[in-house]
Amino acid sequence: MSTASTGHVRSTESAAEKAPDTHTVSPAAGRRPVAAAAAGFCGVVLALCLMGIGVVALRDAILAAGWIEGSLWTANTAGWIDGLTFSTWMIPAGIGCVLLGLGFLWCAVKPRRKIAVALGAHSAVWIGTSDLARIATAAAQSVPGVLRAQTDATPSKLTVTAITMTGRDGSSIIEDVSQSVHDALTAVDSPPKVRVRGKRAKR
Amino acid sequence: MTRTAVALDRLAALLIGVLLIVLGAGALVWNTDLFSDTPEAITAPAFTTATTEPWWGWAMAGAGVILLVVGLRWLLSHSPAQRAKTLRLDGTDRTGTLSADMGAVADGVAAALAGIAGVQSAKGKAIIDRGLTTLDFSLSVGVDQDLGPVVTEIDEVAAQVPRITGDPGIAVRCRIHAERRPGGHADRVE
Numbered sequence: 001m002s003t004a005s006t007g008h009v010r011s012t013e014s015a016a017e018k019a020p021d022t023h024t025v026s027p028a029a030g031r032r033p034v035a036a037a038a039a040g041f042c043g044v045v046l047a048l049c050l051m052g053i054g055v056v057a058l059r060d061a062i063l064a065a066g067w068i069e070g071s072l073w074t075a076n077t078a079g080w081i082d083g084l085t086f087s088t089w090m091i092p093a094g095i096g097c098v099l100l101g102l103g104f105l106w107c108a109v110k111p112r113r114k115i116a117v118a119l120g121a122h123s124a125v126w127i128g129t130s131d132l133a134r135i136a137t138a139a140a141q142s143v144p145g146v147l148r149a150q151t152d153a154t155p156s157k158l159t160v161t162a163i164t165m166t167g168r169d170g171s172s173i174i175e176d177v178s179q180s181v182h183d184a185l186t187a188v189d190s191p192p193k194v195r196v197r198g199k200r201a202k203r
Numbered sequence: 204m205t206r207t208a209v210a211l212d213r214l215a216a217l218l219i220g221v222l223l224i225v226l227g228a229g230a231l232v233w234n235t236d237l238f239s240d241t242p243e244a245i246t247a248p249a250f251t252t253a254t255t256e257p258w259w260g261w262a263m264a265g266a267g268v269i270l271l272v273v274g275l276r277w278l279l280s281h282s283p284a285q286r287a288k289t290l291r292l293d294g295t296d297r298t299g300t301l302s303a304d305m306g307a308v309a310d311g312v313a314a315a316l317a318g319i320a321g322v323q324s325a326k327g328k329a330i331i332d333r334g335l336t337t338l339d340f341s342l343s344v345g346v347d348q349d350l351g352p353v354v355t356e357i358d359e360v361a362a363q364v365p366r367i368t369g370d371p372g373i374a375v376r377c378r379i380h381a382e383r384r385p386g387g388h389a390d391r392v393e
Contacts, residue, residue, distance in 0.1 A: 026358070026365075027338075027371055027375040028371060028374040029374055029376070030337040030339060030374040030375055031332050031337070036204070037209050037212065039209065039213040039215075040209065040212050042216035042219070043211065043215060043277065043281060044278065046215050046219060047274045047275075047277035047278040048274070049274075050270050050273060050277065051270065051271055053270055054266070054268070054269070054270030054274060055271070057263040057266045058267030058268070058271070060260070060267075061260050061261070061264035061267055064259060064263065065260055072259075074259075075254035078247060078250040078253075078254050079251060081245055081247045081250065082247040082248060082250065083245070084244060084245040085245075086233045086243075090230040090231075091230070093227075093230060094226075094227040094228065094230030094231040095231070096227070097223045097227025097230065098223070098224050098231070099227075100223050101219070101221065101222070101223030101224035102220065102224065104220030104223060105217065105220035105224070107213075107216045108220060109213070116378065119350060120354065121354045122358045122362075123361035123362070123375055123377065124375060124377065125354055125358075125377045125379065126377070127378070127379045127380075128378065128380065129392050130392040131380050131381040132381075133392055134346050135346055137346075138346040138347055138381075142347070187349075187350035187351045187353075187354055
């Protein structure tokens with residue numbers, strides 16, 4: 001078993017896993033938080049479809065054993081497929097199938113969405129994009145002349161909308177808000193771009 | 204979800220996607236002159252005949268059970284990250300096993316994190332995240348909190364973990380949450 005004195009950091013992400021200095025012992029870095037894979041939704045749908053087909057098969061098995069009465073759904077399906085000719089309904093159905101198939105393909109290859117950014121730390125410390133938005137909003141609202149603020153956030157960009165009082169110079173407020181937000185995000189390893197929009201409050 | 208489960212979902216989505224596109228494209232070009240040898244009608248005599256055979260009921264019973272079990276197992280693979288339960292400690296030999304409850308380790312470290320100035324609360328759990336045994340912590344701070352000193356102290360606490368567990372391969376991850384002010388406006392996140 002390895003010991004803690006090595007100070008080794010397993011590197012899985014670039015931002016949060018800086019090499020420790022010689023005096024710091026850091027644990028291995030946890031993986032970056034990400035949203036659930038889009039393919040997971042497809043997996044749930046397909047698993048339910050699989051179970052649905054299984055229920056139909058069991059129903060036909062019970063019917064074949066004579067425990068219930070009716071017609072075999074699998075036989076009906078086979079009879080419907082056998083001898084099927086072209087019909088006009090196949091055009092919209094075909095378009096639907098192609099679109100649905102493209103959707104499945106997109107889900108299959110879509111990367112998991114990043115939902116957090118790294119803070120400048122030796123260990124893996126992350127802050128969620130929504131939390132960054134809250135911090136930016138609070139920082140903007142702390143500026144004199146700002147009545148309220150709202151932030152739209154992605155891991156790489158924050159757009160702060162500040163509703164300002166009519167009495168102050170708009171451009172100077174925007175500069176102050178921008179500075180305040182930047183100051184609030186100094187602990188972020190790679191701070192997102194910050195864009196500030198000012199709106200005058202209605203009289 | 205494990206990486207295997209995600210990979211299975213991606214593979215299944217890929218295959219079904221291709222199948223749907225082929226089916227849809229087939230339906231769209233069926234009545235056109237793009238291909239000269241398109242049949243007038245689909246025939247499936249073997250399928251039709253099979254449904255009348257005496258073994259069809261047994262085949263459906265077997266297929267139904269298999270599909271239900273596989274579907275249920277697949278569905279359950281979408282559960283949240285698996286918990287890491289015990290950690291084998293140094294000193295384990297033929298005479299006995301020494302192990303630590305990973306959940307208790309996470310609780311202990313979370314208590315230390317909760318003691319950091321500016322941290323309102325801290326919770327911890329031991330999980331297996333994409334194949335990596337991880338002590339995962341969630342810390343709440345005020346929205347006005349200066350994060351720099353908090354991060355420095357988190358590093359100090361995290362540095363204790365390899366000494367506690369004796370295994371630097373056990374990962375640590377801290378996620379900081381900024382608590383919303385009461386009555387504050389909701390921000391939008393993409």
